Amino acid sequence: METKRFSIQDIDAAAAAIRGGQLVAFPTETVYGLGADATNVDAVKKVYAAKGRPSDNPLIVHVAHPEMVAQYAEVSPEAATLMKAFWPGPLTIILPIKPHALAPEVTGGLQTAAFRLPDNSATRRLIETAGVPLVGPSANTSGKPSPTTADHVLHDLNDKIAGVLDDGPTTVGVESTVIDMTVNPPAILRPGAIDAAMLEPIIGPVQTEAHHVAASEVPKAPGMKYKHYAPNAQVIVVAPTDFVAALRDYQSRTEHVGILATDEILAQLPPELATFSLGHDVRTAAQALFAGLRYFDNHPNVQFVLAQVFPTVGLGSAYMNRLLKAAGGARFDSGRV
Structure with missing residues (x-):
């Protein structure tokens, strides 16, 4: 067709x-x-x-x-x-x-x-x-x-x-x-x-605590039970202050690291990296998130994508919900390196 x-x-x-x-x-x-x-x-x-x-x-x-x-x-x-x-x-x-x-x-x-x-x-x-x-x-x-x-x-x-x-x-x-x-x-x-x-x-009051959907349970809404949003590369969630350390850590494992971050973060990193801009704030980041994840699927050599954290307030809660699902919960721990 x-x-x-x-x-x-x-x-x-x-x-x-x-x-x-x-x-x-x-x-x-x-x-x-x-x-x-x-x-x-x-x-x-x-x-x-x-x-x-x-x-x-x-x-x-x-x-x-x-x-x-x-x-x-x-x-x-x-x-x-x-x-x-x-x-x-x-x-x-x-x-x-x-x-x-x-x-x-x-x-x-x-x-x-x-x-x-x-x-x-x-x-x-x-x-x-x-x-x-x-x-x-x-x-x-x-x-x-x-x-x-x-x-x-x-x-x-x-x-x-x-x-x-x-x-x-x-x-x-x-x-x-x-x-x-x-x-x-x-x-x-x-x-x-x-x-x-x-x-x-x-x-009036609204419940916001996440409900865990059991394997045998039918979810009431999409996005509650099954894997979502994942690109081919492993996404790693990184705090804005940790990008230099995270990049050093993951480049010690592979030279193929991508960056998904705001322009302010990208300006601090080497220009030769594979990057995708999230713009300048959480609004532009939410607009660009899925396009950014798809962008790295077109770079099959990229093995890790370091993606920027935003505070879980307002639209940031929705952005982080999708990003953490894409990452399977994987975060960079600055205390580990």
Whole structure:
């Protein structure tokens, strides 16, 4: 199957492909999603097959407007308040579904589902034109860094899907916050650009302690159970003050070391290194993180990628959540060398 690159002018054709049971990747403000008709079981199964995704990993349902959610789920007053405050935007809300409203292939067999209204006008038009909500896991090979450009999608899924709607690079760069509104107090299951400090003035206390998903347990949200975001090289998480020592340590093992850091850090290091800039602050770092991890996959000699730490505050919590998953928790310990 030849994968088409749809432009904004091709939304009608992209929507027709969706209605025909095909897969079309779409842009959001966070990452590109792999779209399929959420009401078409066969189409949803194609998503798992294209990604190589475990079937008990539930899918987020993307809608064109808040009213679409009520067709499939019970929307509490608190959830409606969140939708009014943060939609369209990078907030995914887990709600109890109505009986038989969504197939088990969408929900992982749970009686809950996650819903999101993306802050991308082209994708909202796509959903509206298709006339159905779209499942939308990240449009990448399962376990690899999420795609933040249409080129990333084509790198992983070319010839596996019908097309990708290209609306340029994403702006946030890390996936949406996921909040579970089926528990009391509500719980953040995946950190994102919208944090507890932004949610609590609207709905009251929010649980932020990470829940460990057992091997036999079906996760309520993506990113909770399986390996994510890993490039081919081993990622090592490094504090900003430790880069010189970390570089010396890892260059004693191999000459093939890459650096993923802000411009301020890169200016302190030898210019001949393989590097990727995270810009100047946590906002630009979150935008660039997945692109940086993918960059080093195009440098197959690089064995270690030293990646910069940010404080786990606000967007930094989402950035560090993804970075630590990519690293498998591996950190540079300056006291060890």
